[in-house]
Amino acid sequence: MSNSSSQVITCKGAVCWGIGEGVKVEDIQVDPPKATEVRVKMLCASVCHTDIFATQGYIHANYPQVLGHEGIGVVESKGEEVKNVEVGDVVIPLYISECGECEVCIKGKTNLCMKYPIRLSGLMPDDTSRITVRGHKAYHLMSCATWCEYMVVDANYILKVDPAIDAAHGSFISCGFSTGFGAAWKEAMVEQGSSVAIFGLGTVGLGAVSAAKLMGATKIIGIDINEKKREKGEAFGMTDFINPDKLSDKPLSQQVKELSGEMGVDYSIECTGVPSLLNEAMESTKVGVGKTVVVGAGAESVQLSYATILYGRTLKGSVFGGIKPISDLPFIAHKCHTKEIPVDELLTHEILLEDISKAFELMRYPDCVKVLLKM
């Protein structure tokens, strides 16, 4: 392997060759960074449910694609115009960024920055690629491609972090956990004494539980068909658990209402991507004031009942839970560092990059929350 900063590096990366093809480790060539870019040597990465969607053509259908959008690494080299980081800095690659200058960033109502949008083409901002595999141009997963030993990213899509950060924490907060956390913190804006129902207790849902607890919610109802998620939910602050497979034939929303004084909850957060649960999530909230945030993703359509939404409820969709990476991620990182967020509870499996093909299988294990990829 070459490590000269001006040369192409040949290293290992996890590649998906097409829809339904799964993922395999290949030798990939990673170009040196151009003027506004950095090349990052990955320390570790992790698996988010959205990576599974990436093998199904969701996000974009450009292949071969180097997967992975959660991870943390060290800047190996940088282009001459890069000012925000130095070689050796520890960074988290981002799929959504924050310029601080566009109308969206100034008004602050959403995290969908106009200047640095999500790279849905899987290419760099100049519409080219820095990765080659078996002679083919390869695509990134959005602006990332974290499941490889080295990746090139535009310097505007990275967050410099404290080098003392636990690498696994850094990786876990780079997508799933922060998405759920932000859904409760930035989108629902859960307040002291409120009630929240969280549908799905994967990494995203557990992030939502964690933020609800930190914001002072007193009733935090977790819902999951996997009984093993009861214990995980409790570790992050869940007060009640519903396993829909175990309970009566009453609608889920009715079960939530019975646990929250019949009126329903103030907020619900949909973190499964199961279409039928969206209406239930909304129906679980109080008439007139209830707010539902949807972060679970899917390719299917959803059906909503007119009555549910006409009774004054609000539905809000969100990418990355409304988190502005530069402004908000350091807060979450700090709470993980001080153990106010028990983020270590997420780590259930560790594998080497070369064993990546096992990752999706592990995700189906009932006790699996987060798979950490070691480089």
Ligand SMILES: NC(=O)c1ccc[n+]([C@@H]2O[C@H](COP(=O)([O-])OP(=O)(O)OC[C@H]3O[C@@H](n4cnc5c(N)ncnc54)[C@H](O)[C@@H]3O)[C@@H](O)[C@H]2O)c1
């Ligand atoms: N909006 C965003 O920016 C964003 C970011 C990250 C992930 N996501 C999406 O969020 C969702 C969750 O991601 P994750 O990584 O936590 O996934 P995950 O697979 O780890 O967790 C999903 C959880 O939902 C539970 N579940 C599945 N079907 C259910 C049902 N019918 N009723 C109750 N519980 C059910 C599962 O048992 C599991 O615990 C995915 O759809 C993912 O693509 C969205």
Ligand SMILES: [Zn+2]
């Ligand atoms: Zn902006």
Ligand SMILES: [Zn+2]
């Ligand atoms: Zn993700």
